[in-house]
Amino acid sequence: AEEGDDASLEDPWQDDEYFGSYGTLRLHLEMLSDRSRTETYRQVIVSNSASLRDKVVMDLGCGTGIISMFCAQLAKPSMVYAVEASSMAEHTRQLVKQNGCEEVVTVLQGRAEELELPEQVDILVSEWMGNCLLFEFMVESVLLARDRWLRDGGVMWPSSAALALVPCQADSYYTETMAFWERPYGLDFTPLQPLAQQEFFTKPKFSHLIDPEDCLCAPCDVICLNMYTVQVRDLEEMTGEFQFCVEKPGIFHGFTAWFTVLFESLEMGGATVELNTGPNSDPTHWKQTLFMLDRPIQVYAGDSIHGNIVLRRNPVWRRHMTVALHWTINSNTDDSQAGTKSFPMWR
């Protein structure tokens, strides 16, 4: 039995592990090096700079403080509260000074839940999204901060978020992890295939980069969050429906998921800014998340794949969830086939 599976002995939020990892540079470097992500937030600030004048902003989970410094350097807010729970906050304070932003940006080290501010804020900006949008559930901290610190009529950035899903081929992954055992070096290693299925197909594959060619049809948004109205309790179980029409013959190896978030404009008639982490946009550090079926299924143009997805938050390990997929394939030629599979992510 794995050590630490006993919640009574361990923090169900795993905060030491979670915030500990954000106390090192590696994750911050990965996020900052992600130009699509970082330039999108920069673009949000630039395109709303007039409306940000004299506003009070909270940047929740600010990391190195990049978004806060964009605010200070590219707009004229009266105050930016840069909130960071990890020990990175000390360095963030230094960076704010080094870049001459200390008049505007106040770095606060602490958890969102324990935050004390002298005033409410006009804008709550945060980069809280994880794999499959919700993984690690930083969104809960954002919603708590919203309910406590965002003034009536204040703005949320992102303003909405959607989880997208598409049935797909994943031939290289299937070949490398499953077909591999069929005849490596002239030997029969098929007795290892049940082990391979257990090890490689039980949990979703993070950091998958799907080629648009491997999407069997157009993706579909299965879950949408309105960041003004969604409640923490809604996160316990989120359900979405899908209905796909296969566009070309191929092998249905699994589903790929990713997210899109929108930033509404503060300016009259201003354009909404989008961060899309899907296969038709520039790759981000999130890449996409692949859910492999146990067995590949041949599908044909015109087949329909419909069903639903349920994201069930782990009742014990609060940063984890299970993704349950249920699907039915209807084709003109074959009988219909249904399947269901639950993927722990990670517990």
Place this chain on the structure above:
Amino acid sequence: AEEGDDASLEDPWQDDEYFGSYGTLRLHLEMLSDRSRTETYRQVIVSNSASLRDKVVMDLGCGTGIISMFCAQLAKPSMVYAVEASSMAEHTRQLVKQNGCEEVVTVLQGRAEELELPEQVDILVSEWMGNCLLFEFMVESVLLARDRWLRDGGVMWPSSAALALVPCQADSYYTETMAFWERPYGLDFTPLQPLAQQEFFTKPKFSHLIDPEDCLCAPCDVICLNMYTVQVRDLEEMTGEFQFCVEKPGIFHGFTAWFTVLFESLEMGGATVELNTGPNSDPTHWKQTLFMLDRPIQVYAGDSIHGNIVLRRNPVWRRHMTVALHWTINSNTDDSQAGTKSFPMWR
């Protein structure tokens, strides 16, 4: 303080962790998918098949048993003892049967140190090499098995091993981890550079693939092991000298290390087989190991870089070591510069 740094509370060999990881498929898949590695062992068996007739072979740390099955299918040994400490051994037994090798191959689950065989062996074959050749020190188990179970005049495969070193450029790694902080998104993040140095340059970088163009000169073998004569006690501290002559102007960012092993032929006049994990051979799953200097140094054609390397086995954590590098650069134009740096790997 990191949990488990107290050796009194933890196994200094970390065998649960070490053999635990070899009980899953991921590492075996990585090794089997490494065609250079696996085909080399296959080639050793094929090119010695006549001499293997009626011989007794031990395959130590056999994993999925691939080398043992090569022996059984491509030669006619009288017996192959396939020894594996991890729980993979159960699956290996099944694979041996599935491939009709059970008459010849006997799978034994257990540590090399506790092995009991009914006879001595003619040939001891093993794939024991780790990063920088020695990391994880599986070689100790091989030497113990040699001393106890290899008959006088028996053969070791590999028969010898060498660690190669070259001074090199590592411009992308330097740019991504250190130069990055100079002006990201128009901001000054240089206060993070000491942190970056600590986090990215203190330990060696595993899984580095050096472009041959980034070698500042020809590599040099700094440590050589004769697998017949090397003793376990010799592993505590191994020292090597180097003397390089820079062939072209460039930035000296660090040293890259890798290993080569040789398999002597059993046949009269037969060719030695080599497995070279360096930048001029096909990449293997070991790739190369990069040791970054704290500061890059401009060097010119004709400069000499000489010094020594010391591999010091960790007295507590027996699978770990420290690599100490000491170098002096002599140039025709500048004063000579000397430097020294010790890299824990990992403790």
